[in-house]
Amino acid sequence: MSAETKKKTMKLTIPEEELMSPGHLACQGCGATMAMRYMLKGLGQKTIVCIPACCWAVIDGPFPHSSLGIPIFHCAFEAAASTASGVKAGLEMVGDNETTVLAWAGDGGTFDIGLQALSGAAERNDDIIYVCYDNEAYMNTGIQRSSATPYGAWTTTTPVKHFKNRPKKDIVAIMAAHRIPYIATASVAYPEDLVKKAKKAKETRGTKFLHIWAPCPTGWKSRPEDTVKLARMVVQNCIFPLYEIENGETYKMSIKVAEKKPITDYVRLQGRFRHLKEDELKVMQDEVDRKWAALQKKCL
């Protein structure tokens, strides 16, 4: 088949443009790299990204290398949102009203140490996109619990005899309470949906918040080849439903779940949950059911 015919027959569902190069420093099966790749396909090259301390501070590559085709401001851990607000204001003052400003942080930098700056930017409704790629612990420092770590999980600071016994912080509810124009959840197993949400965020003025599910084989003790599988299962079992919120109050489901699956298969693929007993799994399932029911009531 000639290249020309191939081009005619191939029907791509996401943009072809690649703004992330191979040769980066991520682990095998890293969900965070997929998240960045798809996000940039949605946003395009006229984007500036602020990256605080997180896996991506390393993944991009050490000075003088970079695996991204856009400018990067590696910034302080707790300052992704405030740095992005500054970049946006600075660009406008030098006559650039076009470039998209993206803050790109992990769950630690969002749920924990960066929450204050994020809340500040959202309350001011600064025109930035804030993405939290969530791998549910401090993975860059070696798997310590964050407030995004789910109930039941093992981490190096929540050993199996003392696993995390509090539920994951509801960051989306916190952001919705700021009544920002656009919030969405996304998963690396659904690239078309993710790219669509990136584009919508780009076209919306004000603060946008995207919460992207990004499995971490190293920290979850899962197989690298299961990353996409896990990222799909978590949507299908309704642990992490994909939806959008406009102005903090209009909820819309993005991926309809035909048949809600139990969490068991998802949990069994990950070493971080291996120690859990039946009654503890029931606690997890009950929490998922409760949250899913509440979300369905909110959705159109």
Add this chain to the structure above:
Amino acid sequence: MKKVMMGNHALSYGAMLARSQVIAAYPITPQTQVVELLSEMCASKALDAKFIKVESEHSAMAACLGASLAGARTFTATSAQGLALMHELLHWASGGRQPVVMGNINRAMAPGWSIWTDQNDSLSQRDTGWLQFYCASNQEVVDTVIQAFKISERFMIPSMVILDAFALSHTYEVVELPDQDKVDAYLPKFNPPFRLTPKEPHAFNALTSPEHYFELRYKLQKDMEKIPAAIEETGREYEKAFGRYLGQVEEYRCDDAEFVFVTSGTAGYTARVAVDELRKQGIKAGNLRMKVFRPFPFAKVREALAKVPKAAVVDRNCSYGHHGIFYQEIKSALYGEAKAPALFGYITGLGGRDITVDMFREIAQDTLSKPRPSEEIGWIGVKR
């Protein structure tokens, strides 16, 4: 144009005349009037700038750094606890070579809560790689802000313009405001050698291995070493345009002095009154006021003190477990010098206790009565 204004407003006018483009700040007593006036200036378009009303000083500096790397001239102001909260970002600013200019109102650190002046807040930031200018009048504040931008942007190193809480921040003085067109000629538009732009994508502040980090910091210090000469140069240029010279130190009646106070901030002006009184009594006193602390004006200090038999450093700060901070630094600058005074060290005025002419008289008496200094701190005005 002449205008009567408080020290805090002098900072605002300096930032306005310098045509700051992005301001990000958080309120803290005794700095609030700086940002209040700048908010009004931005709202009325007297200043074409964006004011980001952030939720903390940490975010204030982070936003300034974002704006600065996008290519905008940026300004902020803070004090004490706010400056301490910013500490991490101060390293980001100098390490990232971003020429932010910041006003800091010297206020004593808690606990107990204090809103009154001393220098431990700014001097605790000594090793962050910022230029530090200590002011003694509102005129000096306006002039210093404009020159700080000039020097910072030339070397891509940030500057802190420092004034005493209340003694200067809330004290009204006549200020000659420079003409805008002359300031524009003196301080052209900010045009950084590098910036964040999709046209030329770079990764800034990336993970830096031991192979490169050392050289980046070496370059920062090498540039710092060029700044004393640059302050003289830009100061002369400023003097030519506006008739006032900044410089690194101010010598007052030091030429024939047998005894010199070494001071900083508003205490430097109180010292001048004490010098005049002592001279009336036949004591040949002088005052050396430190206007720049970083980079340390080694040459100027050595030159000014070479001909003096005795000097008393008056510190409104303390490095607990050591001594007054200006005293340590001046002592180290004089170490090994063939011509150096016997150096006495005094600490006074912590937490905003007034430093009076009588205190300077007491310091002079103590210094002149002793043949040589001891290691002990001379505490002035402390109740014990």
